[in-house]
Amino acid sequence: MKGIPNMGNLLKQAQQFQAKIAKLQEELANKTVEATSGGGMVAVVANGRQEIVSIKIDPEVIDPGDKEMLQDLILAAVNDALSRAKSMMNEEMGKLTHGLNLPQIPGLF
Numbered sequence: 001m002k003g004i005p006n007m008g009n010l011l012k013q014a015q016q017f018q019a020k021i022a023k024l025q026e027e028l029a030n031k032t033v034e035a036t037s038g039g040g041m042v043a044v045v046a047n048g049r050q051e052i053v054s055i056k057i058d059p060e061v062i063d064p065g066d067k068e069m070l071q072d073l074i075l076a077a078v079n080d081a082l083s084r085a086k087s088m089m090n091e092e093m094g095k096l097t098h099g100l101n102l103p104q105i106p107g108l109f
Contacts (some may be wrong), residue, residue: 020096021093021096024092024093024096025049027048027092028047028048028049028088028089028092029047029048029049029051030047030048031047031048031088032045032046032047032048032053033045033046033048033081033084033085033088034081035077035078035080035081035083035084036077036080037073037074037076037077037080038058038061038073038076040058041057041058041060041061041073042055042056042057042058042061042070042073042074042076042077043055043056043077044056044074044077044078044080044081045081046078046081046082046084046085047085048085048088048089048092049085049089050082050085050086050089051085052078052081052082055074055077055078057070057074061073
């Protein structure tokens with residue numbers, strides 16, 4: 001029938017695209033972003049899979065009498081690191097999907 005794409009071709013392209021996504025996910029696991037809070041007193045590193053890979057806390061910010069401040073600094077740095085990791089992932093996925101005419105589905109990647 002005219003107008004129906006060759007299913008074999010379509011399946012092959014889908015498999016190739018799936019392989020590219022898998023490779024990109026592996027690469028993103030090795031890319032990292034860093035976020036800090038408190039003027040660098042707390043530093044958090046996240047990878048492109050949006051996993052926290054390290055947290056560093058300057059000993060000067062550890063005050064047993066003010067644990068809430070430390071908790072807030074950690075929370076701020078973690079949220080910023082995850083946001084940066086998500087942006088990095090979206091940017092890389094955008095490069096991969098550029099020109100494919102895929103519908104924009106929020107939260108897909």
